[in-house]
Amino acid sequence: MDLLDRHVVVTGAANGIGMALAQRFHRAGARVVVADLDQVKCAEVAAELSATREHSAMGIGADVGTEQGNIDLIRAAEATFGTIDLFFANAGVGVGTDLETPEDVWDLAFDVNVHAHRWAAKHLLPTWLERGEGYFCSTASAAGLLSQIGSAPYSMTKHAAVAFAEWMSLTYGNRGLRVSCLCPQGVNTNMLNQGDVAGAGVSSSVVRSAGVVLEPAEVAEVALGVIEAETFLIAPHPEVLTYWSRKVADYDRWLAGMRKLQARISGEA
């Protein structure tokens, strides 16, 4: 999809990867809705974009962790720039650790990292199927293809996000829907830097030791290329594809390697 004059919505766009996606898509000529829980910051990001091209960006405060939040966002975006061409469900939370993780934290992880994607899709699809065109992108993670040492909720929700994106592609791909799924490893954002992924910094140090930490702008550049090519997987870290192919080739060997890493991280080895 060529993004020139297209209407793009990016969630979680007040910071990090989402902000970089919004900026890059805007530079490619899109009209961009910058959506986030942080209403003030997303208005600032949108104002900076609009300063370079009049009426080309809008900040919309949204909580995508509820179905109503997604409905309100979609309606507000449509009222601003008309039918949405591309919706990028990028907002995410890196919360929770092991089986002692409180129930409300599990709920938050599933609401924002998984259910937000299906709630958005549920309210976007009728229009897209009617006109035979639409583009749904989501941010999962390398943790959705591999795993996340230190965080069961993150591992599970990111696998579910990949599964949902795959399901959308195979179910609606013949009816004009395009789907891509972003699966980065380490990216230099608040989530990584605040050690937020496991709530205790364990996961962040694993991510850092697993490979290069990219800048959000580098991730956005790769994402734009994949969207232009209309292919599924956005994998800005090539090493993730190597780890992933090793997992598929020999599951038990891969698990043994991950157990070794787990032991090293927790000081057992």
Ligand SMILES: NC(=O)c1ccc[n+]([C@@H]2O[C@H](COP(=O)([O-])OP(=O)(O)OC[C@H]3O[C@@H](n4cnc5c(N)ncnc54)[C@H](O)[C@@H]3O)[C@@H](O)[C@H]2O)c1
């Ligand atoms: N940083 C990494 O290393 C990394 C790696 C793989 C995947 N990811 C994924 O990338 C995505 C973006 O994360 P980031 O690294 O840019 O982190 P970030 O913390 O910089 O940005 C996340 C944004 O999402 C927003 N958000 C959270 N809950 C929301 C909600 N309910 N409604 C609306 N907005 C909400 C936050 O306000 C924040 O602006 C997430 O899905 C994350 O899981 C990040």
